[in-house]
Amino acid sequence: MAGTSEVFAGFAEIDITPSDFRKCELIGFNRLDSFARGILHPLKAQVLILKASNQTYCLVTVDTLSFSTALTDQLRDSIAEQLHGRRKDIMVCFSHTHAAPDAAANNAAYFMFAKQKIIAAVDLASQTTFPIKAAWGIAENTIGINRRSDADATDPRIGILKISNAATDETQLLLLRVTAHANVLSSDNYLISSDYFGPTRALLEETYHCKVMMTQGASGDVISKYRQENADFLEKHPLEAAKIVHDEAAKKLIFNESIEALNKNAAAIKSAVAAVYDEIEPTAIHKLSMHSGTLTFKADVPTLERAQTIAAEAAFAGIDGSDWLEEVKSLNTKGIQTQTSQREAQFLAVNNGCLCGIADEAMCETAIDIKERAQDDFIFFGGYTNGYEGYLPTAAAYDKGGYEVLWSNLIYYKYYHRVMPFNRDTADHLAKQIVQIWQRILTS
Structure with a gap:
């Protein structure tokens, strides 16, 4: 609890675009060759420091698909040391752009580069x-x-936190939470980019003369409305996407479509913000806190027969599951039937609303479920928070299978440290626990 005179904020941003993009492999699509070939938009890391009495909280937003939870915890520990604080008071949210360097594998040097830059921004903020x-x-x-062709659910909310200078009443920062995949640039793109987040921030900053931060919602099954015409086809056919790199006419046409789509998304968000901007009137802050809880998720290991069926289905989408099959076979041989993961759920509470999230790529139905269970429109749940550990499907999505539920594991299981999605009832249990934590926060 804190009065307005006791709450202070600091902001800084820094460029985390790699200096030598040619050494960076992009992450987010199943490409035959993932090395970057140029830079379309710079990547940013932004830092918001919030101070109340003797407590300091830090929100970091990063233009990348994500770091693993292990790498993100390294970053959070370094920030905590810089601020003489605790890891649980540091929240890192990733935009999930599919046009940024993979911070693992061959790009470990990029993580260290980005980490040093972010620490510098923390110091400045x-x-x-x-x-x-x-x-x-x-x-x-x-x-x-x-x-998903058999679903139409979306999270209809853009959450906006307007922060003003208490002394002058001038708006200093807009913090937006938007639910739509940052993959407007599709699998044929080899240029580093912040995707639609960058153009949107720039447009809003020009309009409102303040800084703009953005976080990603639960967008595991939500894409942006405006994309190039053949985006879905190329994502499912990596060989066709690879051909475009060598076809100058096709490349130019698709590039122009992509730029137009990025700008249309930015303009649509601007219009949405403009419709409510004047109604948002900052007041004294009576509640400011961060909370962290630990959740346990489980994923059952398939039989080898079931795994072979999944791999055969994924092959039609151009996904090679041979290595994944060997991992499943090894787990079966060792008698491992269930893989268990610990998850941190983190909350940043400001007055009557909050940003909260987990490292997984949750689907929008989970955010809607949380909102409805809590009977509270101002609980903004998202994924890609403090890392990334793969898709977390709802029960309905689990039953239908497909890329988000099954096939993506054949590509990224080495990062997830599990071979299957979390069990069918996981999203339901998650929603209940998130609501319980939020209700405790509101009454504390």
């Missing part, structure tokens, strides 16, 4: 604090559409 007021608002999410 902590030196530039000012007294603040804040308020939440909700705009209409008009860019998110469900990418």
Whole structure:
């Protein structure tokens, strides 16, 4: 609890675009060759420091698909050391752009580069604090559409936290939470980019003369409305995507479509924000806190026969599951029937609303479920928080299978440290636990 005179904020941003992009492999698509071939938009890391009495909290947003939870915890520990604080008071949210370097594998040097840059931004933000007021608002999410052919659910909310200088009432920062995959640039793209996040921030900053941060919602099954015409086809056919690199006419046409799509998404978000901007009136901050809880998720290991069926289905999407099959076979041989993971759920609470999330790529139905169970529109749940550990399907999605539920594991199981999605009832249990934690926060 804190009055407005006791709450201060500091902000800084820094460029984390790799200096030698040619050594960086991009992550997010099943490409035959993932090495970057240029830079379309710079990548940013942004830091918001919030101070109340003797407590300091830090929100970091990063333009990348994500770091693993292990790497993200390294980053959080370094930030905590810089601020003389605790890991659980540091929240890192990733945009999930599919046009950024893979921070693992051959790009370990990129993680160290980005980490050093982010620490520098933390230092700068902590030196530039000012007294603040804040308020939440909700705009209409008009860019998110469900990418699964048999579903139409989306999270209709853009969460907006408007932060103003308590001394001058001037808006200093807009923090947006938007639910739509940052893969407007599709698998034929080899240029480093912040995807639609970058153009959106730039447009809003020009409009409102303040800094803009963005976080990603539960967008595991939500893509942006505006994309190049053949994006879905190319994602399912990596050989066709690879051919475009050598076809100058096709490459130019698709590039122009992609740029137009990025700008349309940015314009749509701007219009949505404009519709509610003046109604959001910052007030004194009476609640400011971060909370962290530990959840346990389980994934059952398939039989080898079931695994062979999954691999055969994935092969039609151009996915080679041979290595994954060997891993499943090894687990079966060792008698391992279940793989268990610990997950951190983290909350940043400001007055009557919060950002909260987990490292997994949750689906929008989970965020909607949480909102409805809590009977609270101002609980903004998202994925890609403090790392990335793969898709977390709802029970309905689990039953239908497909890329998000099954086939993606054949590619990324080495990162997830499990070979299957979490069990069918996981999203339901997650929603219940998130709501319970949030209700405790509200009454504390």
